[in-house]
Amino acid sequence: MTAEFLESQTYLPDEQEQLASVASFLDAHQTKKRGRLKPRYFLAGAEEHDQIELPEALHKVLLQAVAALAAGKAVTISPTMPKLTTQQAADLLGVSRPTVIRLIDAGELACERIGNRRKILLRDLLAYREARRQRQYQAIADTSVDVSEDEDPAAVNERLKRIRKQRAEQRRKAAGH
Template structure:
């Protein structure tokens, strides 16, 4: 098994000062530009011409790893294929495999069949997860009560919000 295909966990180590230095460097540059800086980042070797630009994806990974290690957390890197089985999709969503199959059958998540097996593109699964989270946050927002709202109107609004959630769960609407 090559390093690219195995899961690995990294613990904060004795080089904590270097991790803090990397974290602070990345954070300072982000703070100056409010987000990922326009300037480019490079990995460099021992000579001036021995360098390569970091793509945006690797920059984000490096930033997240540095932040976690600096906070004293362990970091696991687990390569994932671009096409997932229903069990892998269930694990990623934190639901059961039968739930994923139901979502596929209800056409909530696109998939393709290879023989008698369902295959889900990682991109499609991540899109579904993003939409699901947005719907969950919207439902939470709908249940928020203002301090100056009277109790009867707040309870009525909460009943309506609960009915809307129940209706969506029954599959009548995916809004």
């Protein structure tokens, strides 16, 4: 591999017809694999028996890239070190660096200390991000209510206030306050 592939690269969508056929092919094979135990993916070369099996993670990257390009979006591939600084972690989470430090100090996010620097394993950060997302989705589900047309908006508002108050109390108890 050349050094240029170790830098961030952005790819713009082009040749929509070709992308559409690749996306269609991948989609058709995604629906077929649901009944199989363990799907296998291959990359084929120019020669008849020139092929190599792709790891599932690389296949997922291909699926996401093709879907985005077929939708007319640009795709940026940005190689990342497996250990991140607190600033890189903050950028990935979309929060401030002090927030990442607080998460580490509270024990919510693991890190390694290298001298006076904190390094966060990418896999730990991605796991934290997914857990946070699931908590957010659950909070949305917990605070939603079905409303009928004949229901009084003030009564609905009161129900929502009670639900939000209960969620806040649950968060306080979980945090140990």
